[in-house]
Amino acid sequence: MPETLAALFLAHVLADYVFQTRWMVEEKARPETLFLHALIVLLTAMATTGQVASPMIYALALIHIVIDTIKTRFFSDTFLPHITDQALHLATLILIALIAPDLFAQGPYATLPWLPKAMLFTAGAIYATRAGGFAVGKLMAPFAQKLTENSEENESKDDTPTLEGAGALIGILERGLTYLLMLSGLSASIGFLVAAKSILRFEAIREGGPDKSRKMSEYVIIGTLASFGWAIAVTLAVMFIAAQMPKLGISPAAH
Template sequence: MTLLLLMVLAHVIADFYIQKDTWVTCRKDNHYASWGLCKHVLTHVFLLIAALWISGQLNGSGWIAIVLIGFTHMLIDIWKSYKNDGLYYFLLDQSFHLLVIVVAWLVLSGSTFAEIKAQLLWVLQIKYLAIACVYVIACRPASIAISIALSNYTTQLADKQTGLASAGRWIGYLERCLIISFIIIGQFAGVGFLLAAKTIFRFGDLTKEKDMKLTEYMMLGTLLSFSCALLLGWWVNKSFLSL
């Protein structure tokens, strides 16, 4: 596990701290013929060498892993240079990098197929699957359900929609995931703090508007969102985490 953490740390430092904006721009403009890409990959290679040396894995297999990680990193970044800067491609890009690192770590650590299978089965225990399902349900499905529930009132406030596009949806995702997380770790005071914080931030806007319809709409949406998250968190906590 020490080796994996060192490899991930090397990746994060190289990708987010050492990499310069000019390198990224150069890669987007020149793609596979970019000097910025070469410098970026070399940075990864040097940090990986340091990580494997610290962990005592700088041997024949370690050098092969470094070359393969560096080469695949270059290919992934070339592919990414043809895509836009949206969140989807950013997450996909990082997922590919981390997947390669994890595979290299499994090979270097000498894990057998049986050991890997045992680790996967541990991750896929019913309580962890239940937690994953709860988070997934709390995002888009819950958002759609709340939108449908509020649809009769949304049409009455069509002229009041002055906020950022999609911001309300993302706020809902985050608040429901935070509530579920607070319930899972047993920090119920965090739920109250979150509700109080949201109320404070919304109070000024609602006071300025002096619109009863808007106030009721915001309160109804918040209560529906919180109720959904509380029910999901309570369900997974009582049904699976208490086993």
């Protein structure tokens, strides 16, 4: 069962966070775009499980697109609907893995015992970094809007030069490092990452005056905790699933 779940999890993150383009997200209300996304979900699931004719793979793609359709047509693209959407997708993966636990074992990859863990760790890395970026971004969007509105009301302009896309890259790096440190058993080192980020942000925050500094500090704290929290939660889930898989042993050579 964990091997099947690992394969389906990789298929999910590939379909939603690697092969789904910005254009597809923006045009998802169109039937042809939903069909294209459903096709990608189906093909990635086939590729990771090695199953082409299994009804479970087709059921997975159908459920996935039904969830996306409901979310797109009836809910806004904000944090809570986004998280609910992802929770339903992950629940679907678990359900399919419970119904067809041998889906992976009965496929052509069954002779590769190392592959499920490789799939799991790869999927976890993508979900911790890229998926985390979308989730944290949607969580912080209302706070960012309030900061912008307050700046306009106070007619204060921040002339501090910034690098385009640097914030998103920093988030990816911090979540990726958190993921690697936890998998390596170096969880205590995460505290140094948080401290380093806090020190580097301190000068930029305090230059805006007491009122703006407080609001900016709260914004940074929420974003930082959400980013690290997401990475930690994903890593713990990956470690739990990996612990359910058989350990890979190397048989001693015969003499």
